Amino acid sequence: MNKKTLVFNIMLLIILSSTLASIDSVAQIEDVKEDVVLDSIQETNNNQIEITFSEDGTNNLNYNGLVPGDIILLGTEGTFFDYLIPGEFSHTEIFCGFVQPGEYIWDRDNHKWMAPGTPYVIHSTKSDNAGNGLGYSTWSEGVNEHAENAVAIRVNGLTDNQRQQAVNWMKSFAGDGTNPEAYPYDWGWTSKQIYGTNSLSGINGWYCSELAWAAYKDLFGIDLDPDGDSWSWTTAYGVSPSDLYEDSDTQVVETDDWSPDDCYYVKINLVGIYYEDDYDPWPKGAGEEYVKWFVGDGWGGSGYVVNNFYGTVKRDGSGYIYWKINLANVLIPKSHPLKIRVEAWEDDGWPDSDDQYPVFNWWSDYMLDFANTGWWWWNYVDLGDARYCIEFCISASPIGTSPNGV
Numbered sequence: 001m002n003k004k005t006l007v008f009n010i011m012l013l014i015i016l017s018s019t020l021a022s023i024d025s026v027a028q029i030e031d032v033k034e035d036v037v038l039d040s041i042q043e044t045n046n047n048q049i050e051i052t053f054s055e056d057g058t059n060n061l062n063y064n065g066l067v068p069g070d071i072i073l074l075g076t077e078g079t080f081f082d083y084l085i086p087g088e089f090s091h092t093e094i095f096c097g098f099v100q101p102g103e104y105i106w107d108r109d110n111h112k113w114m115a116p117g118t119p120y121v122i123h124s125t126k127s128d129n130a131g132n133g134l135g136y137s138t139w140s141e142g143v144n145e146h147a148e149n150a151v152a153i154r155v156n157g158l159t160d161n162q163r164q165q166a167v168n169w170m171k172s173f174a175g176d177g178t179n180p181e182a183y184p185y186d187w188g189w190t191s192k193q194i195y196g197t198n199s200l201s202g203i204n205g206w207y208c209s210e211l212a213w214a215a216y217k218d219l220f221g222i223d224l225d226p227d228g229d230s231w232s233w234t235t236a237y238g239v240s241p242s243d244l245y246e247d248s249d250t251q252v253v254e255t256d257d258w259s260p261d262d263c264y265y266v267k268i269n270l271v272g273i274y275y276e277d278d279y280d281p282w283p284k285g286a287g288e289e290y291v292k293w294f295v296g297d298g299w300g301g302s303g304y305v306v307n308n309f310y311g312t313v314k315r316d317g318s319g320y321i322y323w324k325i326n327l328a329n330v331l332i333p334k335s336h337p338l339k340i341r342v343e344a345w346e347d348d349g350w351p352d353s354d355d356q357y358p359v360f361n362w363w364s365d366y367m368l369d370f371a372n373t374g375w376w377w378w379n380y381v382d383l384g385d386a387r388y389c390i391e392f393c394i395s396a397s398p399i400g401t402s403p404n405g406v
Contacts, residue, residue, distance in 0.1 A: 057148035059256040063119045065263075065331055069099040069163025070154050070253060071212050072121060073241045074147035088149065089241035092208040093142055094215075095152070095166050106177035108135035109142070122170050124185050124206045133205055134173055152254040153245060155216055156225070166215040186210060190238045192225070194218045213239045222249050237310035253331055263331040264371055266338065267399040269406040271389035272322040272381050273344055275357070324406050329399070338367040338394075345387050358383035360390060368392045371392050375402055387402030 057099030075089040095293055099105050099118045108130040109113050114120060119139035128130050137143075143150060155163065174182050192212040197204045206214060216222045223241040224247045244250060254263075332338065344357040360383060370376055370392075377391035391406070393399050 004196070008390075030218065045319075051293055058145050059148055059150040059310050061143055061144070061150035061152065061254065061256040063095060063143075064261075065254060066095050066152055067154070067160045067163055068095055069160075069166045069242055070095045071250070072143055073151050073153065073245055074143065074149065075241070089245060090150075090315040091123070091125070091146065092212050092241045092244060093121040093137070094167065095139075096120050096122050096136070096171070097164075104176045105136050107138055107141075108177060109137050114138060122167070124176055124208050124211050126185040126187075133180035133182065133184040134170075134177075134211070135180040136177040136280060145296055150243065150256040151252060153250040154253045155222060156249050156251055157222075158220065162220065165219055166212075169215045170211060171218055188238070189240075192237060192239050207238075209239050209241045209244055212244060216249075223247075224249055251328075251330060262335075263333050264367065264394045264396060265399050266328060266330055266332050266392065266394050267326065267402070268328040268390065268392040269326050269402055269404065270342060271377075271391060271404050271406065272320055272324065272380075273389070274320050274387040275344075276385045276387070296340050326402065326406055332367070334368065334371075336367065336402060337363065337365045338370075339363045340390065340392060343386055343389060344388070357386035360388040367394060372396055 034038070053333035059074075061072070072093040072095060073089040074091040074093065097119070099114045099116050099120060101116045103116070105114045105118075105120060107120075108127075114136070120136050121139060121142045122134070123142065124134045130137070144268065144345075155166075163389055174180075184203055186198050186203045186205045186207045188198035188203065191198055191200040192210045192213060193199070194217055213224045216224055224244050226243055226247045227237075227239075245252075253342055292379040326341070340360070340362045342360040344359075346357070347354040360378070360381070361376075371394045373394075375391050375393045378388060381387045388404055391402055391404060393402070
């Protein structure tokens, strides 16, 4: 068991024993936030321990290329909250876009109204200066001046309008942001709920990652906790920032190590599949096909692997299934290779196991060879029992509709 997990489990036992006094004392420390580093622990002359904190650094994460509803994860190794919260990240914020003319958004950190055009985030945090609960921060203050490590992730399978709905859901509770304590910060990290009072903490509010989880869960039924409702030794029944990062329903769209200026837009569509064989024909039923896909710098790569499920399509016997779906619309650093992998599976009921069809697998170490040259496609390439029609485009600018209307 690593040190972070050990510390968290000790904290978990304290919470479950209802001895929350230690957490309350931490909460009362002046200006204690997730953006502090444990600078030193010094023993005073009277043998009492004094904890002092310092700012924990900055990052260069850029909001260009992001859309409202994208989730920002922040953390700095070795910080106070880094030891308390499992995983690489210790805070979650949600990008809201830009303040619109006539809109009133309160800057919780600088105690003033934000100017129109200001990029901003919504988040739940504990701070005596910025308010204990749900409110808004400017991008500069809330993101770039908050931690050394930052990454932006996006929930898969939704339109930009739907992601905006998630922002509106959160803003409906925060209002103009002048009263964060209307929905105070929830210390019940090992539990989660969409609405109402946390059964563990007794607080009607959210902690940072719980807020993002609740919005997408309530609106679209998307569970951004990889453990779902199951117990986990790292977070119990809660959801951590790193859970959001690791969930299969999210993908990385930007990190503080690269920006859209260093990336290409990559759009990949599945036009259709031709099935030459039904692996489990009648009387077991029709071929029930579903697709898995991956894109990025290879399976198990540095955060650029994407994986999703697009439902099941039934067909009796062999033939075409015209799917016409967008598999990926992402930003990938120019220096990275590109891998496109699409798997067709036959969905079989118990006691039969699912059957995998031949896999479409393409790899290029030189993504630049395909950039800014229009659409490329494979027209039902024959791999045996399945033929895939896949198209992709790599461009320095956002990519529109394909020739096949996707």
